Structure formats: C-alpha cells, structure tokens
Amino acid sequence: MQFWLKLSTSLAALYGGAVVALAAALMHLWHSSLTELATWRVLAALAMLALHALGLLLLNIWQPTKLLLAVRLCWHLGVWLFCWTLLSGVFALPLHISALAPLGGQSFILGWLLLAIASWRQTTWHRE
Numbered sequence: 001m002q003f004w005l006k007l008s009t010s011l012a013a014l015y016g017g018a019v020v021a022l023a024a025a026l027m028h029l030w031h032s033s034l035t036e037l038a039t040w041r042v043l044a045a046l047a048m049l050a051l052h053a054l055g056l057l058l059l060n061i062w063q064p065t066k067l068l069l070a071v072r073l074c075w076h077l078g079v080w081l082f083c084w085t086l087l088s089g090v091f092a093l094p095l096h097i098s099a100l101a102p103l104g105g106q107s108f109i110l111g112w113l114l115l116a117i118a119s120w121r122q123t124t125w126h127r128e
Helices: 002-028 036-061 066-091 100-121
Strands: none
Touching: 002 036, 002 066, 036 066, 066 100
16 A cells, blocks of 8 residues: 555655646646636636646555555546646647546545545554
8 A cells, every 4th residue: 555655745745846837838738829718727727737636645644444545546537537628628738538527526526535534434543
C-alpha cells in the first residue's frame, strides 16, 4: 500500500503544479484568445484539479485503509476523466471524448461519498 500512497502523493503534487502553470497561462497567454465558454471550462477544470489535489494530500494524514485507497482512486480517475476532457476540448488535445466528463464528475462524487463512509469507519485518524 505504501507504493500507492507515494504514487498518489506524487500525482497530487503534479496536479498542484499544473494548476499554477495553467492558471498563469490562462492569465498571460490565453486571456484574449479564448471564448467566454472556453475560459469557464478551463476555470472549472482548474477548480476541480486544485480541490482534489489538496484533498488527495490531506488524505495522507489519515491512517491508510482500503476504503481511503478507493477514495484516492475515484478522485484520480475524476481528475483524468473530468479535467482532461474539459481541457482537451478547449485546446483540441488528443483523446478528447466529451462523454467522459460526466463519468469524471461521478467519480468525484463517489469518492466524496466513500470518504463520508470512511469517516465513520475510521478508528485511527492520524498516522502514528
């Protein structure tokens, strides 16, 4: 399980860096070239990416369990399905399949529901 925690943490850190880089690009490079709808899509992707990057990092303070591993998996899946779909649609990137965005949103929601369940099943809240 240690490998998956390290992988999740590394990916979350990369997501955080991507948020900063994409936000800077939005403000300095794309501010006048994107339509209003495209700008809102990029902002939605950045918001979800930032929120779940922080959430993934915060999960590391809890004692690892299989349920929390499932939360991580749902959130990583949500990041890739939702955020990639929005960004790839705006920037005409490869593998843009618009039908994947709702699946990404559902993955986020499932992850949050699993976290709610985990909070009641968790006996040790922090690593010792």
